[in-house]
Amino acid sequence: MSDENKKDNNLDHNEENNKNKYEEICYICRRPESKAGKMIHIPGNICICQSCMQKTFDTMNNGNNPYMDMSALNPAMMGFMMQQDIPNRQKIKKKVEEPDKKAEEKEKVTEKAIDIKKLPAPHIIKASLDEFVIGQNHAKKVISVAVYNHYKRVAKLKDTEHPLMEDVDIEKSNMLMIGPTGSGKTYLVKTLARLLNVPLAITDATSLTEAGYIGDDVESVLSKLLAAADNDVEKAEQGIVFIDEIDKIAKKKSTNNRDVSGESVQQGLLKLLEGSDVEVPVGATSKNAMVPLTTINTKNILFICGGAFPDLDKIIKARLNKQSSIGFSADLKDKYDDDPNLLQKVAVDDLREFGMIPEFLGRLPVVYSLESLTKDMLTKILIEPKNAILKQYKKLLALDEVDLNFDQGALEAIAEKAMEKKTGARALRAIIEEFMLDIMYEIPKDDSIGRVTITRDYIEKKGAPMIEMRGSFKTPMLTQKG
Template identity: 25%
Template sequence: MLDNNKYYTPKEIVAELDKYIIGQNEAKRNVAIALRNRWRRMNSKPEIQKEIMPNNILMIGATGVGKTEIARRLANIADAPFIKVEASKFTEVGYVGRDVESMVRDLSEQSVQMVKTQKKKEVNEKAEQIVEDLLLNALIPPLKSSNTSNSGNNVGFQSSDQELNEKTRERFREKIKNKELEDRKIEIVVDNNSNPGVGLVGGGVDEVSMMNIQEMISGMMPKKQKKRKVTISEARKILMEQESAKLIDMDEVKEEAVFKCENAGIIFIDEIDKIAVGSGGGKGPDVSREGVQRDLLPIVEGSAVNTKYGVIKTDHILFISAGAFHVSKPSDLIPELQGRFPIRVELDSLTKQDFFNILKTPKNALTKQYSALFEAESVSLEFQEDALEEIAEIAFTINSEIENIGARRLHTVMSKLLNDFLFDVPDVITPNSRLSVTKEMVHERLSGLVANKDYSQYIL
């Protein structure tokens, strides 16, 4: 079942998105409602649950305005399987390339990994205890008790050895717990997963059947083990993965993963404008792009897809698509597919103020990223307010007069501004130095970038 405690309210979702994305309030509101509706449907009356279909969203906007970033951050917020695919990577059934059903299989894989990770956390304490014993046995093997009855002196001597061994083991157990021996090398036995592949010959075998056959053959073959000499730190990681996998019930994992995939899964289809007829460019026949749309339709509409974990019904998977639609229009998509994305959101082009806010406000702002890079070299980097305004002005101007690539333009501008300094650290700019970016510095270093904007259109 879906965990109620992990589902944000729409306002909380928007507040989380606001930490990283400037503006685009309508898009944020719509994805927040769509995400919350997953929880609402699962908490509605059982007889109506199947009838409540997700309102799929089509985001329209120029490149770099935040479409993909909204989807990426949504994945972090949602406690749900989430994948991003590019529509341009798919080909019509019968052509060489990825078929559209593969995105559902990828989503099921993501769902299984999510549930498996959660289950491993639940058995973490028990696995840690087992791993601790294995590490201890590798360091100080326990003495094997002897049942042979010998003279009294011999028995006393064995008892003394046993007692000494136990005391030594307890001392080393404490050292293992306190991670005092992490660099010491030990020999451990690990599962050898590098079984040679089995060649399967013959046509007409689809991808899912192939995976199931390989899994079945792999399960029938005896598991091989090998010895490895590694540090205790490395051994801890290897053995934790191995032992926690043994403690979880994979049938339970698969069952829960299929439920999560069907009822909370989200698929983000980027570059959907590239498969719209009329996107032009003379690359590929229109019929192929229409074919991909026709193949997408039943998946978005609701169908059953075979995966290695079972059949996944796509009726309640939320689909969010996005495209710049520079050349084509949303109406160039086939009508049936358009109808499956009833919520349309147009994202705003970025203003000069937006650029300034992007540099200053988000938790992952470029200025904060560059400050962290300099801080790693013990150099303090600061940006004056008017310097940020000048950077925003330059980025906005170049976007307006050459080509609008949205917030990505800031990466170009910031790189041009700071690359020389990054090169000089730590040889010329020594540790414990302080570097302040001023308006004058920005103007001096980036004036050439603005002056040469007329020539950039000729550069391939």
């Protein structure tokens, strides 16, 4: 071997020895490998220790990392722009973004500020509800007053300098709405949400379970309210939550299994109804490591609970029949058998016997019942509300240039059939869909039809509707099957 080759081998050997003498250093914490442990190599000849890598992943999962904003990265680092062009780009970006930020801040200020003078009075709220909901005057009065007082209370709480707010602390009054199925509990609240420009969330209690079990936690109730407020915490803290099917979380009377969807859910809802700081997942209904959390104070959130409470009338009847005794002034045992509005005589003891715990009922001080729908109310529901069912079908046939009419006998026949089904206003659409099927199928066939009149005989399957041609020639048509 020549001398030159020996020198080259010696140099290579010396370089390897020099490399072995130096330790690798973490790019983030600057600790050597002897202290930080084994290094992780990433492209670009960069070494990162395992602890710094784990911290990086935890920061990314929290979702609050400002460095994850790709728009804030230096384009020159990504190879998209020359370094000397960056100042010009930043100036242009500032000019575009600053007006938008100011506009957004102004919008937020106007949305969050509650002006007591612009709040509609209870009689105005009830008048608006009267246009969509038939009957239920007592329920509409209660909910109108509750919403008005709720936002008046929130507005006064913000005005700490008001002389009337110095000595008196106004508490909220949560409500419990009881009514038979189809009486309009959910529809009443949905209509209220459409009329008022307030964040309102409608949720269902049937999916709620105790924490740690399959199903939604009680915090998911507030998750929907936060979503309705566009993830604005301050706006959500002034909202309204309607929990439907609240009777489904009643305490089970005879069961040997753990009651994870009954009494335990009532216990979990206590802190929400009373008012406390609750951690709520943003953009999801359950807490996990990948979902950010925010804190909501429920002190100013109005809760409205509603349920049909089946068989509650039997409990009320048993309580009222205890007053029966022997003698001339005794009440008959069957006195309340045919009372359609027996639920209006409900007492707190009846609800406790049904399965609601006293702590839960104590946080719902306002308890009221909805009336059972009568034949006259069902007839008005068909034609009077703004979005009445018959108005919807008239609009559908009007698109085919056909006038749809219902005589009084037909309206009464539909209401009578709905009373037989005992499902309230929900039965109306099922009945109308049945007899309108043939009409909606046959009408588009003949362009000469100008008017269709639905009669009682057609509803009772004894005849046919009256068809008026465009030349004013009337003849019965469209025989119905069955």
